[in-house]
Amino acid sequence: MIEEKSENAIQQKEVEGLSQGRIVLKRFLNHKAAIASMLILLAIILFAFTSVGIDIGSDSAKIKIPGWWKYDYAQINDVENKGNPTMDLLPSFIDGTGMAIGNHPFGQDEVGHDGFARVMRGAQQSIMVMFVIGLVATAIGVFIGAVAGFYRKWIDSILMRFTDLIITIPVVIVGAVIGRAVGNLGAFLLAVFLGFFSWTGLARLVRGEFLSLREREFVDAARMAGASNLRIIFRHILPNAIGVVIVNTTLLMSAAILLETGLSFIGFGVRLPDVSLGYLINENQTAFSTRPWLFWYPGLFIVSIALCVNFIGDGLRDAFDPKQRRAITSKDKRVAKVVSK
Amino acid sequence: MLKFITRRLLVSVVVLFAATYLMYVLTAYSGDPLEDLRTSTARNKEQLIQRRIDLLNLNVPPYLRFFIWLGGVLGVFVGKFDLGKNISGQLVSNELGSAMVTTMQLVLVATVAAILLGVIVGISTALRQYSAFDYSITFTSFLFFSLPVFWVAVLLKQYMAIGFNDFLEDPQIPIVLIFVFAAISAVVWPGIIGGRMKIKVRIGAIAFSITAGLLFILNLTGWFEKPGIGPVSGLLMGVAIAFAVTALSTGLANKKARNASLVVVAIGMLAWLPFNLFSLYVSPLIFFILAVATVIVGYLVGNLMGGQDKAPVARTAAITALLMGGVIALDRFMQAWKPYFESSYISGRPFATVGDQTPNLQGSFWVLGVDKFTHLLLPTLALLLIGFAGYTRYSRASLLEIMNQDYIRTARAKGLPDRTVVMRHAFRNTMIPLTTLVAFDFAGVIGGAVITERVFSWSGMGSLFIEGLRRVDVNTVMGFFLITGTVALLFNLLADIVYSLLDPRIRVN
Numbered sequence: 001m002i003e004e005k006s007e008n009a010i011q012q013k014e015v016e017g018l019s020q021g022r023i024v025l026k027r028f029l030n031h032k033a034a035i036a037s038m039l040i041l042l043a044i045i046l047f048a049f050t051s052v053g054i055d056i057g058s059d060s061a062k063i064k065i066p067g068w069w070k071y072d073y074a075q076i077n078d079v080e081n082k083g084n085p086t087m088d089l090l091p092s093f094i095d096g097t098g099m100a101i102g103n104h105p106f107g108q109d110e111v112g113h114d115g116f117a118r119v120m121r122g123a124q125q126s127i128m129v130m131f132v133i134g135l136v137a138t139a140i141g142v143f144i145g146a147v148a149g150f151y152r153k154w155i156d157s158i159l160m161r162f163t164d165l166i167i168t169i170p171v172v173i174v175g176a177v178i179g180r181a182v183g184n185l186g187a188f189l190l191a192v193f194l195g196f197f198s199w200t201g202l203a204r205l206v207r208g209e210f211l212s213l214r215e216r217e218f219v220d221a222a223r224m225a226g227a228s229n230l231r232i233i234f235r236h237i238l239p240n241a242i243g244v245v246i247v248n249t250t251l252l253m254s255a256a257i258l259l260e261t262g263l264s265f266i267g268f269g270v271r272l273p274d275v276s277l278g279y280l281i282n283e284n285q286t287a288f289s290t291r292p293w294l295f296w297y298p299g300l301f302i303v304s305i306a307l308c309v310n311f312i313g314d315g316l317r318d319a320f321d322p323k324q325r326r327a328i329t330s331k332d333k334r335v336a337k338v339v340s341k
Numbered sequence: 342m343l344k345f346i347t348r349r350l351l352v353s354v355v356v357l358f359a360a361t362y363l364m365y366v367l368t369a370y371s372g373d374p375l376e377d378l379r380t381s382t383a384r385n386k387e388q389l390i391q392r393r394i395d396l397l398n399l400n401v402p403p404y405l406r407f408f409i410w411l412g413g414v415l416g417v418f419v420g421k422f423d424l425g426k427n428i429s430g431q432l433v434s435n436e437l438g439s440a441m442v443t444t445m446q447l448v449l450v451a452t453v454a455a456i457l458l459g460v461i462v463g464i465s466t467a468l469r470q471y472s473a474f475d476y477s478i479t480f481t482s483f484l485f486f487s488l489p490v491f492w493v494a495v496l497l498k499q500y501m502a503i504g505f506n507d508f509l510e511d512p513q514i515p516i517v518l519i520f521v522f523a524a525i526s527a528v529v530w531p532g533i534i535g536g537r538m539k540i541k542v543r544i545g546a547i548a549f550s551i552t553a554g555l556l557f558i559l560n561l562t563g564w565f566e567k568p569g570i571g572p573v574s575g576l577l578m579g580v581a582i583a584f585a586v587t588a589l590s591t592g593l594a595n596k597k598a599r600n601a602s603l604v605v606v607a608i609g610m611l612a613w614l615p616f617n618l619f620s621l622y623v624s625p626l627i628f629f630i631l632a633v634a635t636v637i638v639g640y641l642v643g644n645l646m647g648g649q650d651k652a653p654v655a656r657t658a659a660i661t662a663l664l665m666g667g668v669i670a671l672d673r674f675m676q677a678w679k680p681y682f683e684s685s686y687i688s689g690r691p692f693a694t695v696g697d698q699t700p701n702l703q704g705s706f707w708v709l710g711v712d713k714f715t716h717l718l719l720p721t722l723a724l725l726l727i728g729f730a731g732y733t734r735y736s737r738a739s740l741l742e743i744m745n746q747d748y749i750r751t752a753r754a755k756g757l758p759d760r761t762v763v764m765r766h767a768f769r770n771t772m773i774p775l776t777t778l779v780a781f782d783f784a785g786v787i788g789g790a791v792i793t794e795r796v797f798s799w800s801g802m803g804s805l806f807i808e809g810l811r812r813v814d815v816n817t818v819m820g821f822f823l824i825t826g827t828v829a830l831l832f833n834l835l836a837d838i839v840y841s842l843l844d845p846r847i848r849v850n
Contacts, residue, residue: 168357168360169826173821174367176806177368261489266791278491281492299489303489
């Protein structure tokens, strides 16, 4: 009992005199894994986009911003050293060769494509697809969930049956069909279309939040003050449901990157001449015994991106959840003693 | 209740209808079904194209062609079920039938294993919240969650299957590895069991010596060449099972339950030899009957020995009987290992990386069972890792929430032992939200198995779907979707019904 009291005291002390936003930010900054993941993810994004530059548009109207890496992802080079990676991270006192980056740090495939450039381009595409799916799905999910939860009655029934309809189709299946149909239009459009089918979980959660929030006093107060329905939905209720939305958007994004790579792997996602991480793995899976590096690097990038996004989501969940209590450390106990005196 | 089910069923049918329409049109517009013929150099090209157009009614636009297809499907009510023909003119229902069995095996085994493992690990991490064990499992499950299934699958093929096959050529574990394994178990077990430092050190030492000793014995006796359990270790395992089940189910203080479980184990030991003599005649059906009979015997024994409080004793004895039967069956499967391993179709490399069975392999139920196992192992592991992560996170969060409820405090306050509080008051309530998750998940896993099947070249529904989609073979894709869609809707309905049955606070009407 005493322990519980002091735990409460710790938490009260921590958040004394802070606004809700500040509390959330403070809690998030305290989540070490989430902060580390955020930094790693930012580093990966910067690295991927600056190294091989940015390509926008189709072949006819191409905007190309060059990057600092000397090779392009579609360029075919002479095969050096049987395509082995030239990167050597072990310093000379361990293996006697010294650290080096070399011409092709991630190796080359049998034609001579530079592995590093291809992995970077693939990471770009996968990250872009992840964010676009996240944005599109969040926008649709929030809108449908909010309208269904706020207006209830027949609007709710229709929208929720519509949600059921989309849920019935497993997302890999619809993704494959969509990918087959629009995959040749480029990764961006593919992502937009995938977003059209990924919003269902979020819509259900937002609807649940709205159903309970719309009965609260502050909604009545806003209505008394003459606020319109739209104003109540977007200015009064939605900010209160923002925690659920943000947390689930991150989870959705980590699922999105796995979806895109999976689709590209079975051949219905991003297509040649463009590459994505899933495509690279598919292309090289049979060459595992001869050129394992072509297989390892794209996979490691997928795992690191998805893992970082998942940890950020976990940190956000902890930060937004007022009931969440983290482990009480010995330092906290010392603070608690001081506070309870 | 009946009213609720009827209403939901009607709505489901409408939803399924709309979803199939959407799928049909999307698939039909996703590409050109005549593409392979248009680019062909056959002399009778025009004729072939015309034949395919007639076969699949391609001159009817997709949004109307759907109704021709629907008419065939609705024929099920008049006994003339027709899913149409695929692009090469074969009946879709024929190829779908065998593919469905293959996929269901994979999905069922993977889902059941993921639930069992995930719930056990999730519960134990929740009970050791914020321990090193908890943190490492949390990290691991995040990692599994972020793994693309196709990447894991290729790694599993390369390292598990090929590595293990290499090991089986000369099955001796190197001494260094034995110590590594023992050291790992010396770290893991104290983490799971928990307690003070002194106890942890003691458990660690015991775990180290048991693991090292066991592996040494397995090495010395050549166990990996000719695996088996044998009566002595079988008896030890049986007694351990009896005590463990009793401890979890009723608590060891219940002497009747403990004795009934031990009697069941004794019956199992007596039945072992006759079973082995008879075992060559076992077919899948007989195997199933035997399993049911085992549970019934256990239940009866528990009922006879239960005295005044029959139900929990009978339950304990029945679970023990099933597990003891499992030990006996496992031993028999292991005996089939050597003939399987030496069979000419296997040629000493049992763990398969492709396919769902060894072609042309003949043998008893047991040999075929081992074959199934070696083929199922890798794809199941790939699916399992990902499902496991979700179930672990979910059951952990769910149990933690419940452990903070007032009724748990009440149960503790009235002096109930820890086991009763956790198993009876908390665990059962944790299972309620989990049932809905399982129902949702199952449909999702069938979809997810598409990728896994492809990596392992299983000829299941996933490969049908991918091939069908690649050739814009609408009828095949729709056959696949009809099944996954129906399963998804049925399981959703089932989840709602089960939920309302388990949780009296929820009223369906």
